[in-house]
Amino acid sequence: MRFSGKVALVTGAGSGIGQATAIRLASEGAVVVGSDINAAGLEKSAEMMGEGAAFHPEVSDVRNRDACHELVASVVADHGRLDVLCNVAGVARGHRVDDVDQEVWDLIMGVNVEGMFWMSQAALPHLESSNGNIVNIASNAGLMGQAYTVPYCASKGAVVLMTKAMAMETMKTGMRINAIAPGGVETNLAAAFGFPENPDMELMGRYMGMRGMAQADDIASLVAYIASDDGHRIHGSVLSIDGGMTAG
Ligand SMILES: NC(=O)c1ccc[n+]([C@@H]2O[C@H](COP(=O)([O-])OP(=O)(O)OC[C@H]3O[C@@H](n4cnc5c(N)ncnc54)[C@H](O)[C@@H]3O)[C@@H](O)[C@H]2O)c1
Numbered sequence: 001m002r003f004s005g006k007v008a009l010v011t012g013a014g015s016g017i018g019q020a021t022a023i024r025l026a027s028e029g030a031v032v033v034g035s036d037i038n039a040a041g042l043e044k045s046a047e048m049m050g051e052g053a054a055f056h057p058e059v060s061d062v063r064n065r066d067a068c069h070e071l072v073a074s075v076v077a078d079h080g081r082l083d084v085l086c087n088v089a090g091v092a093r094g095h096r097v098d099d100v101d102q103e104v105w106d107l108i109m110g111v112n113v114e115g116m117f118w119m120s121q122a123a124l125p126h127l128e129s130s131n132g133n134i135v136n137i138a139s140n141a142g143l144m145g146q147a148y149t150v151p152y153c154a155s156k157g158a159v160v161l162m163t164k165a166m167a168m169e170t171m172k173t174g175m176r177i178n179a180i181a182p183g184g185v186e187t188n189l190a191a192a193f194g195f196p197e198n199p200d201m202e203l204m205g206r207y208m209g210m211r212g213m214a215q216a217d218d219i220a221s222l223v224a225y226i227a228s229d230d231g232h233r234i235h236g237s238v239l240s241i242d243g244g245m246t247a248g
Pocket residue numbers: 011012013014015016017018035036037038041060061062063088089090091092111115137138139140181182183184185186187188189190216
């Protein structure tokens with residue numbers, strides 16, 4: 001019960017890693033507000049929590065700065081505090097460089113980069129008060145170049161340095177900011193990724209990894225460790241959880 005008495009806000013809580021994270025934090029005693037644009041996904045998460053879990057679903061779009069600030073303000077108004085923000089909401093698409101249009105670029109940057117920034121901006125003052133922390137979900141794609149994935153890699157590279165830059169800016173407070181860089185995880189995002197026609201498998205093989213895909217709960221375990229007091233010395237870090245994919 002590492003999160004007993006704590007209030008956590010998890011974006012992307014209607015599916016995959018966000019859903020697993022919300023369930024994990026609630027199972028360890030947190031009051032969890034789970035946000036997503038997918039209302040049906042949030043309903044499913046609530047069902048999966050079971051009776052007695054303090055889970056509060058909120059439909060909200062991280063691309064909208066005002067909505068992010070309103071969401072954080074409502075969490076603090078309703079639950080009195082905010083201890084943990086997990087920025088999990090994300091999108092990914094596979095394209096050759098030539099096929100990236102404005103819509104795809106704006107979607108990926110809007111959700112993965114701007115959304116994470118707006119949520120963090122809104123949460124920072126409350127996390128400074130509670131000596132709380134932020135866990136951002138980056139990706140191995142933020143640490144290594146991958147063919148057919150240029151906008152996604154750019155967005156996750158931005159997550160890595162956003163995490164470190166915010167960690168520096170908050171260095172003299174009691175709060176913490178970290179990121180996790182998963183490799184492939186079996187979720188809707190991975191299933192729907194979609195590579196271009198006739199991809200060069202030699203290029204893709206370099207970032208497929210040799211130990212298969214992780215489960216969402218594997219990632220949630222690491223989120224919970226970092227977000228709990230067990231992780232009290234971890235600040236400004238980007239922790240890989242990729243079955244060795246980025247080892248060499
Ligand atoms: N699955 C993988 O292989 C993998 C690997 C590395 C990193 N990641 C990252 O993990 C995070 C979670 O991905 P996942 O694999 O669980 O995917 P997922 O598709 O299962 O879940 C992502 C959730 O984010 C929500 N979302 C999308 N746009 C949103 C918006 N504008 N506002 C609020 N919510 C929004 C979706 O509705 C969905 O419920 C993402 O940031 C992703 O980039 C995933």
